[in-house]
Amino acid sequence: MDIKEIQSLIKFVAKSGASEVKLEMEDVKITIKTGSSKTETTIVQAAPVASVPQAMPAPAPVAAAPASAPAETASNDAAEDTSKYITIKSPIIGTFYRKPSPDKPNFVEVGSEIKTGDTVCIIEAMKLFNEIESEVSGKIVKILADDSSPVEFDQPLFLVDPS
Structure with missing residues (x-):
């Protein structure tokens, strides 16, 4: 698991609203804790083993972001009434x-x-x-x-x- 995958996982967890996520694989253990405005990450990695491609749930936030963008522009007109x-x-x-x-x-x-x-x-x-x-x-x-x-x-x- 490289640093970009870890960063994507941290962003996904922060957006999901979960307070704590633990991920354990053969060679990596990751714990991500989110607070009110602070994200804490602990990574424990054992000796390197031959890398095997891992499935990542990171594409989900990317798909959700474009879907919410049109909704925001449509609601800008109504924002004055609902503020x-x-x-x-x-x-x-x-x-x-x-x-x-x-x-x-x-x-x-x-x-x-x-x-x-x-x-x-x-x-x-x-x-x-x-x-x-x-x-x-x-x-x-x-x-x-x-x-x-x-x-x-x-x-x-x-x-x-x-x-």
Whole structure:
């Protein structure tokens, strides 16, 4: 594993929102810990062994970056109107669901009051259903994703009025 692959891995982990990742291969052990604004990397490497090509998950952020660029330019016009709102964004890639099951009511609607820690939606990723909790308190102003639709990492899902 060369330095460019390690740097790509660090950037990928930082963007994913994971707090700690450990990677162990035959000749390399890597631990990446991310904090509020600091990334710490520990690399322990044993004696060199004949190199074998390794599959890297690094292309994923490259594919996600161009997809989010057009969304940013389209939202620049609306940014003036929504600047007072807080955006709840998707922490993972997956399928967005507004309710816990088809026969249950939605977690939140436009106008719903939410508190920090309230579940606002579910995102299914690799057959796991992840409850997404609000990190802010306020009132839901707009729901930006359609039910049962795919969402990207860091895609805006809700606008919240904190007042």
